[in-house]
Amino acid sequence: MQVTKPIGVFDSGIGGLTVFRSIAEKLPGYDYLYFGDNTRAPYGNRSFKTIHQYTWECVQWMFNQGCPLVILACNTASAKALRTIQQQDMPNSRYADRRVLGVIRPTAEVIGNYTQTHEIGVLGTKGTVQSQSYAIEINKFFPEVTVHQQACPLWVPLIENGEYDKPGSDYYVKQYLDQIMAQSANIDTLLLACTHYPLLQDKIKAYLPPHINVVAQGDIVADSLSDYLQRHTEIEQDLTKGGNRQFFTTTDDTADFDQHASLFFNAEVMSSYVAMK
Numbered sequence: 560m561q562v563t564k565p566i567g568v569f570d571s572g573i574g575g576l577t578v579f580r581s582i583a584e585k586l587p588g589y590d591y592l593y594f595g596d597n598t599r600a601p602y603g604n605r606s607f608k609t610i611h612q613y614t615w616e617c618v619q620w621m622f623n624q625g626c627p628l629v630i631l632a633c634n635t636a637s638a639k640a641l642r643t644i645q646q647q648d649m650p651n652s653r654y655a656d657r658r659v660l661g662v663i664r665p666t667a668e669v670i671g672n673y674t675q676t677h678e679i680g681v682l683g684t685k686g687t688v689q690s691q692s693y694a695i696e697i698n699k700f701f702p703e704v705t706v707h708q709q710a711c712p713l714w715v716p717l718i719e720n721g722e723y724d725k726p727g728s729d730y731y732v733k734q735y736l737d738q739i740m741a742q743s744a745n746i747d748t749l750l751l752a753c754t755h756y757p758l759l760q761d762k763i764k765a766y767l768p769p770h771i772n773v774v775a776q777g778d779i780v781a782d783s784l785s786d787y788l789q790r791h792t793e794i795e796q797d798l799t800k801g802g803n804r805q806f807f808t809t810t811d812d813t814a815d816f817d818q819h820a821s822l823f824f825n826a827e828v829m830s831s832y833v834a835m836k
Contacts, residue, residue, distance in 0.1 A: 574755030575632030581777030603684025637661030665783030671701030
């Protein structure tokens with residue numbers, strides 16, 4: 560059996576497929592493994608300890624499937640688990656030669672280029688907003704930018720349950736947009752700081768003035784990964800390049816996952832079930 564060393568893409572649910580799609584379009588030649596922890600989603604309202612535990616369990620599983628590199632295509636996991644995994648878990652494990660990257664830093668490095676007024680709104684899960692990760696990271700690269708944040712706790716459940724394109728979701732889209740825009744009349748850029756939210760992008764834009772930039776993360780993360788692989792040839796050369804794509808989920812209802820995931824990925828998805836303790 561041929562051994563593959565794919566790029567791993569992890570999310571707490573199906574939202575990370577919006578990032579995976581951009582990565583696969585930007586870097587089509589590599590092998591990929593996507594893993595969604597759908598049974599335990601959403602992560603956004605869980606504690607720091609639980610998010611770290613779940614994320615590290617999933618990352619280790621992906622390492623065991625041969626992934627030399629894992630992308631946490633989940634803002635909550637990136638905010639609440641990435642640093643501990645990088646600095647504490649991996650150095651003290653048999654995975655010290657592997658790499659785990661998140662989505663917050665690549666986004667923070669460029670988001671300031673989108674604003675003319677130097678005021679940005681960040682829309683995310685409760686966990687991402689409470690962590691203050693975006694405010695901290697954006698300030699490092701763009702100290703002149705003011706960051707306003709708004710938690711949108713009902714958006715992920717709406718999306719995971721396939722209600723994102725239904726009329727009933729409009730109320731909750733408008734509610735959170737009104738709250739973030741009420742924080743400052745000078746906000747000209749809204750960052751969708753959850754990889755689920757691009758499926759709501761059309762509804763979001765419909766409730767905003769046309770001059771507001773709505774920024775999703777997929778292309779940003781894909782460009783950052785491309786640059787990372789160019790700079791880290793030891794990782795790039797270890798990856799296999801067969802163009803294969805595998806999908807795994809922790810829900811035993813793989814047909815339901817495949818149906819929703821196909822909408823995110825804009826292609827047919829056929830997944831396999833993984834049982835987590």
